[in-house]
Amino acid sequence: MIAPATKIVDLGQLVRVVEVALVAGIGVSLAFSLAIRGAVRAGEHRRERPLRAGAHALVAAAGLLAVAAAIGFGVSTMLAK
């Protein structure tokens, strides 16, 4: 006998997989894109507008940190189980 569909499929687990994949996949892409944007803009403004360049460099650093944090969190979660 096969159990009812709700018992067969752990919907909570599946939803969690979907959530994590969406947040990690899109979040890391967003953070890395912001890092690239910040780095490119910082390079463009380096001579004429050093303050603005500094702000863009901060955005780039924050983006890279977010990517590193996401990867670190993901790997540590895998290892913790």
Add this chain to the structure above:
Amino acid sequence: MGSDLTLYLVVATALAFDFTNGFHDTANVVATTISTRALPPRVAVTLAALLNFVGAFLSLAVAATIAKDIVDQQLVTTTIVFAGLVGAIVWNLVTWYAGLPSSSSHALVGGVVGAMLVAHGTAAVHFDGLLGKVLIPAVIAPLLAFAVAGVAILVCYRVVGRLAPGPVSRGFRLGQVLSGQMLALAHGTNDAQKTMGVITLALIANGNLGKDASVPTWVVICAATAIALGTYIGGWRIIKTMGSRIIKMDPAQGFAAQGAGAATILAATHFGYPLSTTHVISGGVMGAGAAKRLSAVRWGVAGNIVVAWMLTLPCAALVGGLVYAVTRVFGGGAAGPVVVALTGVGLLAIAIARRLQRGTAVPAQPEGTRA
């Protein structure tokens, strides 16, 4: 204790299966990185092999699913596991020859289930586990990777759209070094665990391990080594033949596709879902392509994947069941598996000898056709 000879055969066959899994999947793991020139081929393949090895140590949830949630452990014998493995290998060879993009992971599950059905009937198979842990995630995961990659690439383009393309491409190439390694890590952790699960199942069936035993360390090391070696050796063939077969993507698309694939596989692995990694990676690549231009997607490949989804489990089960029935002709001991193994090795030797006589190379595996 059961037959140790059959157990040795199972371990050797499982590791051979793991090796071929890595061999076939190198293309999926490194193709995007190489095609966008994010890394030189040699470096990409070497890093992928290393990360495959490391990934195998990350988690054991998928191995536990294979060992406990799909068939009744108490009724499993080493001959059943052997027949299941042979069923998976035979089906993989048939589909490889026919150019059908099948999943090694689904073939493995199908082979073991088929052998179990012939040996003990339907009561010995956990159909709820099969449906909930294998079939439904098999459908959801590639669609999820498709959606994640599609949205991710749109986000990337939105953020960097007005910038000079040169620096942006260089940036995403750097990002691909990271996303490619994460994909190799994810591939290693999900795929190597399937072999670990099968070997553990055989050790339990043979009486070497208790019912609730965890995966022994030597099994983890052997499976990690086999898949890493397969990835490394398979990579050199990919490098030689990649010129005409790699999908052209820009670095941002490659980054989004690899990131989506890695995120989906790692999330599913954490909860013990044995996925077809090839289908997930193909889903990511198609998603990143479709978001830019629908015609960029090879919809024919997508159609073949759907056909493979439907065929692989039942066909591998049929072959697994057939192999089990053949082994039973020689009685309940190790004679049946030995005869099947010798026959298989003999047929393989004849096929290789014929190829060598004709002087033609073995046809290259089309990209995105294995898991």
